[in-house]
Amino acid sequence: MLKETILLAFREIRRNLMRSSLTILGIVIGVAAVITMVTVGKGATAQVTSDIAKLGTNLLQIRPGQHRYGPGGIQSAGAMFKADDAEAIAREISGLVAVAPTASQTLQAIYGNENWSTSAIGSTPDYLHVRNWQLESGRRFTDSELRGGKAVCILGSTVRKALFGGQNPLGNMIRLQKLSCQVIGVLESKGQSSFGTDQDDVVLIPLRTLQRRIAGNLDVSRIYVSAEDGVSTQKVEQDIERLMRERRRIAVGKEDDFHVRDMQELVSTMTGTTRVLTGLLGAVAAVSLLVGGIGIMNIMLVSVTERTREIGIRLAIGAQERDVLMQFLVEAVVLSSFGGLIGIILGITAAAIGAHVLNVPFVFDAGIVTVAFLFSAAVGVIFGFFPARKAGQLDPIEALRHE
Amino acid sequence: MKTNFSMKISEHSLMEFKGVTKVYGTGSAAMPALKGIDLRIGRGEFVAVMGPSGSGKSTCMNLLGCLDTPSKGIYLFEGVDVGKLSRDRRALLRRHYLGFVFQGFNLLNRTSALENVELPLVYRGIAAHERRESALRALDAVGLKQWGTHTPGELSGGQQQRVAIARAIVTDPKVLLADEPTGNLDSARSREIMEMLSAFNREYGITIVLVTHDADMAAYAKRIIRFLDGIIDTDEENGKMI
Numbered sequence: 318m319l320k321e322t323i324l325l326a327f328r329e330i331r332r333n334l335m336r337s338s339l340t341i342l343g344i345v346i347g348v349a350a351v352i353t354m355v356t357v358g359k360g361a362t363a364q365v366t367s368d369i370a371k372l373g374t375n376l377l378q379i380r381p382g383q384h385r386y387g388p389g390g391i392q393s394a395g396a397m398f399k400a401d402d403a404e405a406i407a408r409e410i411s412g413l414v415a416v417a418p419t420a421s422q423t424l425q426a427i428y429g430n431e432n433w434s435t436s437a438i439g440s441t442p443d444y445l446h447v448r449n450w451q452l453e454s455g456r457r458f459t460d461s462e463l464r465g466g467k468a469v470c471i472l473g474s475t476v477r478k479a480l481f482g483g484q485n486p487l488g489n490m491i492r493l494q495k496l497s498c499q500v501i502g503v504l505e506s507k508g509q510s511s512f513g514t515d516q517d518d519v520v521l522i523p524l525r526t527l528q529r530r531i532a533g534n535l536d537v538s539r540i541y542v543s544a545e546d547g548v549s550t551q552k553v554e555q556d557i558e559r560l561m562r563e564r565r566r567i568a569v570g571k572e573d574d575f576h577v578r579d580m581q582e583l584v585s586t587m588t589g590t591t592r593v594l595t596g597l598l599g600a601v602a603a604v605s606l607l608v609g610g611i612g613i614m615n616i617m618l619v620s621v622t623e624r625t626r627e628i629g630i631r632l633a634i635g636a637q638e639r640d641v642l643m644q645f646l647v648e649a650v651v652l653s654s655f656g657g658l659i660g661i662i663l664g665i666t667a668a669a670i671g672a673h674v675l676n677v678p679f680v681f682d683a684g685i686v687t688v689a690f691l692f693s694a695a696v697g698v699i700f701g702f703f704p705a706r707k708a709g710q711l712d713p714i715e716a717l718r719h720e
Numbered sequence: 721m722k723t724n725f726s727m728k729i730s731e732h733s734l735m736e737f738k739g740v741t742k743v744y745g746t747g748s749a750a751m752p753a754l755k756g757i758d759l760r761i762g763r764g765e766f767v768a769v770m771g772p773s774g775s776g777k778s779t780c781m782n783l784l785g786c787l788d789t790p791s792k793g794i795y796l797f798e799g800v801d802v803g804k805l806s807r808d809r810r811a812l813l814r815r816h817y818l819g820f821v822f823q824g825f826n827l828l829n830r831t832s833a834l835e836n837v838e839l840p841l842v843y844r845g846i847a848a849h850e851r852r853e854s855a856l857r858a859l860d861a862v863g864l865k866q867w868g869t870h871t872p873g874e875l876s877g878g879q880q881q882r883v884a885i886a887r888a889i890v891t892d893p894k895v896l897l898a899d900e901p902t903g904n905l906d907s908a909r910s911r912e913i914m915e916m917l918s919a920f921n922r923e924y925g926i927t928i929v930l931v932t933h934d935a936d937m938a939a940y941a942k943r944i945i946r947f948l949d950g951i952i953d954t955d956e957e958n959g960k961m962i
Binding site for chain 1: 782785787788807808811812814815816818819820822826827828830839840842843844845887
């Protein structure tokens with residue numbers, strides 16, 4: 318009996334193919350949107366998590382000013398650090414592997430006729446350690462180059478490509494603003510960060526070189542600290558906070574004018590943001606499913622009216638209320654499930670393309686696919702029930718008289 | 721038990737009206753269509769119901785067909801009080817004991833003749849291959865064996881009505897209720913249909929109740945009941961008043 322009902326539903330749907338396709342469009346779009354959002358969202362979250370995990374969860378970042386994001390967040394500026402702040406951290410706090418003070422400046426890099434706008438980062442070789450970055454060729458800065466603020470640089474792979482194309486840049490002189498600078502190394506490519514920026518679009522120079530010969534001040538805008546394995550980043554964070562409050566002479570009870578952030582915090586901030594976004598987009602998608610459901614109800618009501626005579630015939634020859642109800646309910650469910658299936662296929666395709674374009678991994682989530690399918694079937698049951706019941710409760714005499 | 725039950729059934733007429741009244745509408749708009757009818761129809765009868773429009777014959781048919789229930793009085797089908805049955809129980813009565821033929825044929829368009837004939841068997845839960853066999857036999861009985869794959873739109877009016885008759889008899893019903901089955905047909909087709917119904921009555925003993933305007937068609941029946949203004953005016957069997 319159920320098999321007959323399902324076959325009948327398919328036949329009715331095929332008869333009104335155009336109308337059926339338009340009816341399920343809402344469901345298709347809703348389901349496709351849910352699948353795409355959730356899949357791309359999961360991919361982005363996975364990307365962020367793995368990126369940050371690559372940096373090492375024992376990495377800490379110290380910035381001047383307060384940056385607290387989200388509701389109730391504050392943003393306040395604080396005085397820049399100096400190089401001796403980093404030295405003090407390295408000297409006085411135990412359990413650290415590397416301390417890298419950095420300062421940066423956006424500038425033009427010029428070689429021959431080639432001209433490239435990039436950012437120069439002034440730091441120490443510890444920077445490569447905390448960023449977990451290897452050299453593709455060449456060498457690091459020597460201590461004397463660091464101390465003397467020598468004009469040497471290490472190129473990110475994007476800058477190398479822009480200025481030198483296929484040539485070997487090592488030993489050549491490039492110009493950073495007015496500073497003529499010898500290329501001593503090339504960094505391996507890191508690709509895009511999870512924030513969408515090109516991490517290879519960078520020129521590394523000794524900190525002192527940037528401060529004295531380019532920026533013209535002694536500011537350090539950020540200090541990266543890498544703790545030893547097995548050392549609690551929380552304890553290191555507290556130690557650094559205490560030390561910096563002391564050095565910056567912050568009175569008891571006053572807010573910090575700097576911020577120590579560990580990567581764990583960054584992970585939760587980033588995944589929290591993507592989760593909120595995914596949730597919001599999911600809600601929008603759910604609304605479109607609801608609208609799709611109303612579309613199905615509408616068309617089923619029309620269908621019941623159109624087929625009143627058929628319903629009368631069925632009732633007269635012995636169909637019970639539930640036989641007719643089932644016939645229309647199955648039709649609604651077949652319609653909406655079919656819409657769900659198409660939506661799932663479209664959604665997965667869109668997610669795969671989206672993941673490729675956004676450069677995040679494609680994470681297939683069987684759970685959300687199942688949920689979306691069941692949800693679309695449920696939409697059919699919920700919104701098909703009212704028209705189906707109406708059909709089942711028709712008076713056979715009236716229905717037979719219907720023209 | 722079983723013997724008792726069948727004895728009990730055989731004491732009753734197949735269909736019996738006891739003071740049946742049917743009123744449509746309520747209050748001042750109330751319109752009595754049947755006014756206290758008493759009627760017995762036995763097994764194997766061939767009854768024609770006649771009367772002008774609004775005389776109550778269609779209402780009588782709807783009640784006999786368990787499509788409707790009396791406002792007052794009792795309708796017993798095989799001794800069962802139909803007025804006390806739920807909608808769904810009455811649907812089951814129709815499913816198992818009644819066959820309908822309508823003036824407008826009432827076939828499912830866009831559905832083949834064979835599938836139209838199979839439809840009542842679907843609701844009886846009969847397996848597909850058995851349904852097909854029974855439907856083919858019924859189509860054969862109305863002389864349309866070769867037309868099974870055609871849809872109603874591809875058949876003439878007379879052929880459509882024969883498909884409808886096949887659909888009514890495919891379940892081997894106790895009663896076949898025909899509401900002006902020849903109303904849309906010319907006289908030659910009408911005679912064909914009537915001869916077919918008579919033959920089913922004679923050969924298979926199917927009880928037939930036929931509503932008609934046409935005295936020529938009513939003449940095929942053994943008993944003629946005439947309605948007038950909601951009551952039975954005359955009731956004659958083989959020309960004799962009962």
